[in-house]
Amino acid sequence: MAQEADFKCLRCGNSFRAPYSPETEPQERACPNCKSNSVRRVKEQKEAPGKK
Amino acid sequence: MTYSEVENVTGYIGNFKVTIRKKARYVDEKECNACGDCVKVCPSCTPDEYQMGFSTRKGIYIPFPQAVPSSYLIDMKTCLGNNPIACAKCQEVCEKKCIDFDAKDEVVTVDVGAIIVAVGNDVYDPTELDEYGYRSYENVITSMEFERLICAGGPTEGHFIRPSDRTRPKSIGFIQCVGSRSKKRGNPYCSNICCMNTIKDTVLLKDHYPDTDVKVFYMDIRAFGKGFEDLYMKSKDEGVHYVRGLPGEVEENPETGNLIVTVENTTTGKIEKHELELLVLSVGLLPRKDSDVVRQLLTLSRTSDGFLMESHPKLKPVDAPTRGVFLAGCAEAPKDVKDSVTQASAAAARANVILASDKLTVEAITAHIDPDLCKYCGLCVKVCPYKAITPTDRKKKIAPQVIEAACAGCGTCGAECPFDSISMRHFTDAQIYAQIDAILDTNSQDKVVVFACNWCSYAGGDFAGISRLQYPVSNRLIRTMCSGRVKDEFVLYAFRKGAPVVLVSGCHFADCHYIDANRQTQLRVEKLWDKLEKNGIRPERLQLEWISAAEGQKFAVVMKAVEELRQKVTAEEIEHTKEVLAPKPKKKPVEEAASSA
Numbered sequence: 127m128a129q130e131a132d133f134k135c136l137r138c139g140n141s142f143r144a145p146y147s148p149e150t151e152p153q154e155r156a157c158p159n160c161k162s163n164s165v166r167r168v169k170e171q172k173e174a175p176g177k178k
Numbered sequence: 179m180t181y182s183e184v185e186n187v188t189g190y191i192g193n194f195k196v197t198i199r200k201k202a203r204y205v206d207e208k209e210c211n212a213c214g215d216c217v218k219v220c221p222s223c224t225p226d227e228y229q230m231g232f233s234t235r236k237g238i239y240i241p242f243p244q245a246v247p248s249s250y251l252i253d254m255k256t257c258l259g260n261n262p263i264a265c266a267k268c269q270e271v272c273e274k275k276c277i278d279f280d281a282k283d284e285v286v287t288v289d290v291g292a293i294i295v296a297v298g299n300d301v302y303d304p305t306e307l308d309e310y311g312y313r314s315y316e317n318v319i320t321s322m323e324f325e326r327l328i329c330a331g332g333p334t335e336g337h338f339i340r341p342s343d344r345t346r347p348k349s350i351g352f353i354q355c356v357g358s359r360s361k362k363r364g365n366p367y368c369s370n371i372c373c374m375n376t377i378k379d380t381v382l383l384k385d386h387y388p389d390t391d392v393k394v395f396y397m398d399i400r401a402f403g404k405g406f407e408d409l410y411m412k413s414k415d416e417g418v419h420y421v422r423g424l425p426g427e428v429e430e431n432p433e434t435g436n437l438i439v440t441v442e443n444t445t446t447g448k449i450e451k452h453e454l455e456l457l458v459l460s461v462g463l464l465p466r467k468d469s470d471v472v473r474q475l476l477t478l479s480r481t482s483d484g485f486l487m488e489s490h491p492k493l494k495p496v497d498a499p500t501r502g503v504f505l506a507g508c509a510e511a512p513k514d515v516k517d518s519v520t521q522a523s524a525a526a527a528r529a530n531v532i533l534a535s536d537k538l539t540v541e542a543i544t545a546h547i548d549p550d551l552c553k554y555c556g557l558c559v560k561v562c563p564y565k566a567i568t569p570t571d572r573k574k575k576i577a578p579q580v581i582e583a584a585c586a587g588c589g590t591c592g593a594e595c596p597f598d599s600i601s602m603r604h605f606t607d608a609q610i611y612a613q614i615d616a617i618l619d620t621n622s623q624d625k626v627v628v629f630a631c632n633w634c635s636y637a638g639g640d641f642a643g644i645s646r647l648q649y650p651v652s653n654r655l656i657r658t659m660c661s662g663r664v665k666d667e668f669v670l671y672a673f674r675k676g677a678p679v680v681l682v683s684g685c686h687f688a689d690c691h692y693i694d695a696n697r698q699t700q701l702r703v704e705k706l707w708d709k710l711e712k713n714g715i716r717p718e719r720l721q722l723e724w725i726s727a728a729e730g731q732k733f734a735v736v737m738k739a740v741e742e743l744r745q746k747v748t749a750e751e752i753e754h755t756k757e758v759l760a761p762k763p764k765k766k767p768v769e770e771a772a773s774s775a
Contacts, residue, residue: 136718137739152700154687154724164721166707
């Protein structure tokens with residue numbers, strides 16, 4: 127099953143989930159609400175322990 | 179050079195070096211006269227791929243009747259073995275002593291000036307379409323299998339029979355668009371050839387067996403092209419029954435092996451059932467799976483349907499984006515024999531232009547590396563979509579060099595270079611900084627700086643203009659050849675100069691004029707969003723849009739949207755941005771721009 131990640135549209139502020147795989151990045155994405163391509167992946171806040 | 183594989187390609191237009199593996203045939207093709215004595219004694223047997231598995235072939239065989247050279251080869255996967263030699267009956271009977279079990283693959287390197295990619299296509303496997311019963315019912319076959327069955331050189335020598343009982347079917351149905359024109363299953367595109375192929379098959383059937391009842395189930399018949407409509411009419415006149423509607427279900431009568439096809443005839447609006455003795459699925463075309471190897475070797479790109487992308491759909495339809503490489507046949511898109519021959523002829527002519535020239539004209543807009551500023555990081559080599567930059571060596575302090583014949587001038591290397599050692603002719607940093615200055619020198623709070631790529635977004639703006647679409651005057655465009663040219667420093671400089679909003683705009687991923695340079699744009703913008711956020715600046719103020727040359731409407735919509743965003747940016751935000759992004763003492767782009775101007 128395809129991995130998914132959270133994304134946020136930087137035009138309309140819409141948050142949504144979309145398929146995401148680090149191996150195939152970057153991918154062209156569009157906000158399902160306003161069709162903008164200014165779509166930013168919402169990264170996890172906490173980093174792995176021991177990571178700089 | 180047949181029975182060979184390309185392993186590596188280096189170099190550039192006019193100077194390619196191609197490494198080819200000539201696979202061992204185990205039969206001397208110069209001596210073999212295809213007498214066939216070896217085949218008679220060969221004990222090993224396997225399904226014949228060329229005959230779609232309807233017949234078998236031996237371990238020693240000629241792949242297909244028209245193979246060049248017309249000599250046998252041994253398939254070692256089927257042969258009983260050559261190490262140690264397990265059988266060697268073929269060797270014993272070969273009078274000309276052509277067979278050599280010790281033959282090895284040969285790797286050769288050839289220098290060529292141009293390359294034509296004609297890798298062909300695969301066909302759709304309809305197994306996933308459960309409703310048609312392919313692989314469940316013996317008498318459901320594909321159009322490719324039909325071709326073998328009706329061909330005089332096929333497994334039945336042209337005697338048309340159905341697989342289940344080897345009798346001639348008296349009623350035959352064709353289902354169109356199998357694996358084509360569907361967004362849910364198969365492929366969304368039209369495979370171009372299936373309609374005419376089926377019409378040809380129906381005419382062939384009626385010519386050979388006039389008493390056969392032939393039905394075609396279709397969405398719509400696409401009989402464009404010279405003589406195509408005539409053939410369609412001929413097929414109808416000969417009594418072929420065309421039913422407008424694709425079947426929803428196919429069932430088999432287990433006693434007779436006949437197939438019951440349920441279809442909604444959209445012309446009459448009625449559900450119909452048709453009993454047929456054979457059903458042919460008119461399968462669509464797919465890009466070749468192994469074409470990806472060639473794609474990577476030649477730094478080509480694909481369109482969204484998976485076929486190789488041409489340099490320009492109208493002006494350079496046979497040129498690949500990599501200079502000196504040309505496309506022919508179904509490598510570029512599904513096409514019939516006539517179109518393939520036309521494109522192949524055009525590709526050969528285009529290649530000949532290169533081969534006949536003593537000198538080549540390079541792009542005016544290319545990159546130039548200043549070796550004195552280069553720190554040998556190799557980033558430019560990594561991001562160049564054309565492999566047009568020679569490798570660097572940090573230890574030996576060898577700076578990379580731009581192969582101008584291969585450089586297409588996207589500017590990605592210039593944008594990525596952290597040491598400003600790469601300049602783009604006609605799109606220098608100084609020129610772009612000067613444009614930003616010109617836009618933002620007065621009333622900067624009322625402007626949106628828009629970086630637009632030459633081929634798509636800027637052309638989209640033109641299209642919006644000629645379409646009389648209105649968009650706000652606050653948007654000020656800076657043209658770059660590719661969005662990949664937009665350096666992060668250009669964006670930051672615009673913010674430092676007081677830009678409320680910056681938009682970076684380029685081609686859609688599948689349309690990039692520079693193979694995949696706009697992927698670097700996206701990665702760069704993503705880093706910039708992070709950087710802005712880290713500095714307390716709303717990342718929303720940097721927008722990214724992919725706009726094609728045909729999307730004038732989208733261009734206007736985006737321009738209005740960024741204007742709305744601009745109006746929400748406060749004067750305090752702009753001042754804060756200027757402060758936090760204040761230039762470091764070393765970098766003085768304003769002075770650079772001024773001095774160069």
